[in-house]
Amino acid sequence: MIDLPFFLVASLVLAVGLFAVGLFGLMLRRGILFQIIALEIMLTGPALAFVAAGAHHGDPGGQGMFVFVLVLAASEVALGLALYLRLGRLADVADSDSVRTLRH
């Protein structure tokens, strides 16, 4: 059993917490915009975890991965918002439950 420093463990717990909060938002909210926000929040969890782990190991890899997470977040926001706007012309995007022509 290796012992990880407290700050790292706490950061990891917080990271999972952020991830969980985002997931909670994803499940709770019906507005598509809120869901995209929740998605962003979900992604901050691993970001924190990478940075903290990088700090623990003194390794630039953590921050490097953070950059990639950021790129992903940016891409998703770009695509997501465009999709949101486009979908808004066809459906009630404030209520994602109405966007369910594909089912069963």
Added chain:
Amino acid sequence: MMALGPLIALGLGALAAMLLAPKAPPAAARWAAGLGMAAAAALALTRFGLPAGMAAPILADDELARFGTLLASLSGLAALVYLRPAPPAKEGPALIALAALGGALLSGAVHAAPLFIGLELVTLSLIALFVLPLTRPALEAGYKLLIMGGAGAAALLMGLALAYAATGVLDFAGWMPGPGLRGNPVMILAAGFLLAGLAFKFALVPFHMWAPDAFEGAPAAAAAFAGAASKAVVAIALVRLTAVGLPEPVWSGGLALLGAASILLGNFLALRQESLTRMLGYSSVAHSGYIAVILASGLAAPEAVPFYLLAYAPALLAALCVAAHLGADPGIEDLRGLAWERPLAGGVLTLALISLAGLPAVGGFIAKIYLFVAILSAGAWLSVAAAVIGSALGLYYYLRFVVMLFRRIPPGQDAPLYPVHAPAPPVRTAALPVPDTAVLAAAGLLLLATGLYPGPFAEALSVLTP
């Protein structure tokens, strides 16, 4: 540098397609992307048999990577052939090339960064491809993949981060269960998150929800790439991670559990589907399950998973090619008599469906045998039970569609016994364009070849797994 050749070819193809898209005629972009993918496939093919090495410090160049690249490029090429969204989308070819690039990257990934980036590159390109027709179902499919994909990516990243925290390295090699890592709870949790993240891309129950919707709503070509290429490269990533030896029994047990659930639920939900594409969506879930249980049973037969992919990919590509030809979201009634009207389309679709069902004479049969040998020799009785039930269910619904292909007359009517000059039934479907014909023919031949003479294929594939 040569090892990076396929990636460079794909990237250049994508870039050229992107740059050509706004001004040049649409065919130019298609040609650019197509050439890029063809070049990548050719390069990957020529590199088979060369000694394994590293293409880049974080990217392996071994047979598995070449196989993944080949599969991704060829699937991309096939998808490109029948990618025809209703409003012509100039971005399409570039996106497919990018998706293939992601696939190539993923298949060579021995490091967290390319794994993650490759995966997300595929996902994002697919989202963009899904929405190309700009219809409501397409947008909905893209939206669902976006939401689910984001969540899945987050889970995957969480897993990677935890593994990084536990070991301090991002190379898979560093995650080998050493003395300090065995039983490490951080690593175990990491395995859980990783599994969830990959299971999402692999469309395993309960992370599969996006798949049937995507198959139904998205353009068939995009769905085909999602089902064939991305599934294949994720499977390759799973093979690599399995070879690393992540904490057990979480990894294998989880895979087996998810796999069994996918087999049962996927086959069950496809049981009486009326829509061809949606049925294929559920069936893709089930096939992911089959691959997952093979992986979970260890890699006793190294060629099992690659062979399964080799048999599955052409079947799906061919089936969706026919589906694309029949219009948006074809139902079972649309297939009536297709085998008589369009023999090639009907015939290859028949081959594809019986391959998916695992009947003899086509590759799916051999793949099924590998599946059963793997899980039986591992003694995974849960998987065996699931696979048996799933295969039985599968037989039912695949054959439902196959039979419909050959039914000429709607029920209730009977043909005259000896019609002297039978009036030719009106042909409802337009003739297939030449490239589609080529794709179908190639897929059909590959299915037959793997089914009738699998020896060389199995031999070649058995060297893939490290």
Added chain:
Amino acid sequence: MSWAGLFAVWAGSLALVAMALAVTRPNVVHALIWVVAGLLSLAAGFFALGAGFAGAVQILIYAGAIIAVFVFVVMTIDSGPEAIARERGWLGTGWKLPLALVVLVLAPAVFGLAATAGPGAPTPVSPVALGATLFGPWAVAVEAASAMLIAALLGARHLARRERAP
């Protein structure tokens, strides 16, 4: 136990609270403000962890650029009182099952991770080292990440094409 570490944890906790508030606000503008707060808190934590580059990028790109995009989008939609009331109504229902599931996700993580705590301090990583990594061995990944952005942009451009309205 280091002060920097403690600070980082404190900042992270703030971020968590802010994010939790963000996902429960009925008004989208409020939610965005809380997200920005959370992101800034995280940036503070990054600085404390010795990841100055990450913190700076977090502030500039995440809290700055990405949220700005959100704000633009929010400005295009109508978020009147009725919409907010409707959101509030939805918030009141259907939170139990998600919460339970989130607890089930959190519990193993928290308890599994808490078992490993020990002493230690964060080690700062210089941007130079980071740059050397990113543009050294990871160059392929960086290129691919740019491809990812391109893919997203291509998709967005297609979606935003006005003349193709169905």
Added chain:
Amino acid sequence: MSLSPFLALLLVPMPAMGAFLLLGLGPAHLERRAVQTVGMLGAVAPMAVMLPLGAYCLAGVCDGVQPIFDLTVGDAVVALALKLDPLSALVGVTVTAIGACVITYSVDYMAKAEVPDQRRYFALMNLFLASMLCMVLAGDSIVLFLGWELMGLCSFFLIAYHVTSARAIAAGRKAFLITRVADALLLAGLLLLFLEAGSVRLDALIPAGIATDEVRRGLIAALLLGGALGKSAQIPFHTWLPSAMAGPTPVSALLHSATMVAAGAFLLARFAPFLQAAPLVMAATAVFGAATALFGAVSAVFQKDIKRLLAYSSISQIGFMLLAIGLGAPEVAIAHFVVHAIFKSLLFLSAGDMTQMARGTTDISAMRGALWARPLAYLAFVAGAASLAGIPVITAGWFSKEAILAAAWLAGPFGVLLWLVAMAAAVMTAVYAFRPVFVGLTRIDRPRPTVGGLFTNVPVVALAIATFAVAPLVEPMVAFLGGVPPHPPRAVELLGAAAPFLGMVMAAALTFVPRLSMRVSRARRLRSGIRIDGIYQVTFVQPFVGLVRWLTGQKGGIADPVGTLPILGAERLTAAVVRPFAHDPLDRGWSRFSAGLVRGWAAGRRLQTGRARDYALALAFGLALILLIAWGTTWR
């Protein structure tokens, strides 16, 4: 294959066979004249080949084999061959000559028939002739059997020539069936001999048969005898022959004189050396022969129909031949064979000519006044009858019959018994031979004498001359075949010479004394011979028909019971298994299961709600599950 004179043997049956193929199976259309020409050439050409061969044989080189080809079956070699020896040469010449005469005669006789019928007729007649030649010239058992069996087939078709007549068809079937029984016996015997010898060559078969053990030898000999009895219509197989008169008269002429019926005698003569090694069978042959000779002669006396009379006459005459063979004098039998062939074909042809004049009726009474109406045919008939009856010194019949009687007399006490029987038969022979002759003498007012056509007269006249011309040749023939002409005491010879005259007297009495002729015509019982047909009907035919009707379900039973057995068994089994599930719970269970499956599917598909929130819920659920499992594994 070196060029030997025996190569010509192959050419003997070829023309006839070729004529058959051309006429019977050739697809080309032929004119009437062409049909007749081909048919006649096919029959005459064998004679043209056979006569030089016979002369060659007579010149001394008379033992040759012409191999056809060899088959190897395992260790055994089946070597097909034709053979020329005195026996085959003599009989071959006879057969070709008679065949040529009969078929030539047919040209006129069948002139009125339709072309397709004529074509069929000539084709079959040629095949008939070819078959007999195959058999006669055979050097091995396979070719011998080939000819033997094909004759049966041809006789069936020829007897049933009048295809619209049910009686003719029935007669043909009867003939075929009974001779087929004989064929089966012969086949068995030949195959057994083949197994003994490991070869099919007659030269090898006979020594091998002699060399084997007694029981087996006896059995094989008995089988061969059975075959001969059946083919030659001897008791108890004689019933088919009188019925076989349904065919055209030339058919009967060929059938009775030189081919089919006589083939049995030839067969036994061929295997005589072997038969002599089985004394019991020899005795049986003699007894069957003598009995048949007497029986046939007696029956013939009471016939009203001239053709049936001649049929019984054939039965009787072949009986004489068998008697001779049974007595160990096959050479004498063959001599009688030759003589009989000549006079019997003559009798048939001339009788046919006369009856044709009487518009097809073959009743003896139709011959009234034949002397005046058809003088040539009548005189020819008289010549034949004289030979048949054995008028001493001038007719050939007398010489050959006398030789048989002599052989019987010389064969010890048992032989004397047989001699007595044969003498009685000889007397009866004269009776029936002359009865039609005397009928023909009766004068009716039919002033205009007519003569048949060229093709009718040439063969008839030729044969009539031959009956006398052959007379001095009988003894040389016996010698040629390697036998010694038997000479009994003078008294016995004289008794034999007296027999025909006694018979003539009786015939005259029967014809001209009305009381007696009435009695003869009323003796229906004797006319139908031994009622062995009835016995066959009761013992074989009826049970067989009953069996067939029972097995085919025409008696109210199950059709094809054995085939139905497994079906019934399966049904019974299914019923037994199913009864516990009388209300078909399995089926209901199955349908409930499938209905449940469909319902379950309908319910299960609702899992896929289409709502992104629910998808996230599922995702969270899966993640929680995996993490809980993962956490669980960290516990010690």
Added chain:
Amino acid sequence: MALTALIVLPLLGGVAALLAPRLGRDAERWLSIGLLAVALIALVVAWTGAPPEDAPGEQWLAMVRYQYAPALGLQFLLAMDGLSAALVAVSLVLGIISVIVSWNIRKDSGLFHACLLWTVAASNGVFLSMDLLFFAFFWELMLVPSFLLISIWGHGDREAVALKFLVFNAVAGLGLLAGVFWMAATAPEITFDAFVFAEMGIPPVAQVWLLLGFALAFLTKLPAPPLHAWLPDAHTMAPTAGSILLAGLLLKTGAYGLFRFPGMLFPDGFHVLAPFGLALGAFGTIYGAVLACGQTDAKRLVAYTSVAHMSIVLMGLAGGVHFAMMGAGVEMIAHAFSASALFLLIGALYDRVGTRDLRELGGLMQTSPRFAAAFAVFFSAALAMPGTANFLGEALVITGMFQVNWVLAAIALVSLVISVVYATRLLKRIIFGVPSRACVTQDLDWAELGPIVVLATGTLLFGLLPQLLLVVLEPAVDAALAPLARP
């Protein structure tokens, strides 16, 4: 390669024939004929090629072995000896004949020709496969096109009859399947290679059971009473081409199986079960002949004669002596010709007058002499007249029976006598007599005459020059008998 073509060509050709009607009128017919002709060439190539070097015996003329999936014991193993070559030749010729005689079939003619070709392909597969998994596969595959032929293009109560055919043979096929899998499971390592099984040394008791399983399948196809009930119905209701293929090919597959495998794989079991086989054959030959005498339907009559003749084949095969085995081989070929021809003739008759009831027919001799002549020729063959190949076969079997048991020989001779009854009955009712109401005015045309001439030539050629056939069969017979020799 040529061997593979013998199976693959008709198999794929069937698919092509399915589609060919789109190309033009009669395209599928010419396609089928062409493919079968090419297959005949392939047969010649395989036959005359150099004998294989790796063959496990000297009798093999050609052999093909692909490792299919070695890990799973799957391989594609074809081997051809004289018997298989002869049977394959017969199957191809009969295939061509079937196409020709079905020229007037218009209903789904693509599928019809596909079924014909598939039947040929599957039976070729049976004749050539020495890998028992493939053998069993082709064995079952054969049923499908035949089933379709009867159930779609048949006469009368065709669907029920087709089902009967299918049920009988499929159930019996289970015996074969069970045996094959049992052997594969008990083999040292998983394989379906018959040559391996032959050297495996199966325990005698197991041999008996395995042979029973195999024989169930073979005897049903043969068919030997009491498993023959499917045959008269199937023959009667099938279209002409179907009857030809049933009589000419399917029955031969059963005989082929009995020829090839009992001696090779189960010599001990053979010694135990041969007396039962002989008894069954002896019973069947009389039973079939007697039943044939009572039929009123011409096709049924011929069908029962098939039972009788194939029972003779069974006697020959169960005799285990050289003569009998040779006879069985010859009789198989001979019966393929003669029975097919009789079915062809009766089918042609049925096409003209619409009845096969013997009581309503008659008078062919007057109205159509070619018909009558053809009937007479094949009637002689059915009678085993010397000069036809049938005689050779039966005489050899009877010779063999004399070596085995004289009673059996006597029974076979009795069946020869009974054959006269049914054959003359057939003739009497069809070609003799007064031309009946259902009378034929149209004689055989070239499309019917051609096949008839071919079949007649075959019958007479092998009857008059039997060496052609005997030379081909001899090595196969020797090889089949070699393991039976008791030490």
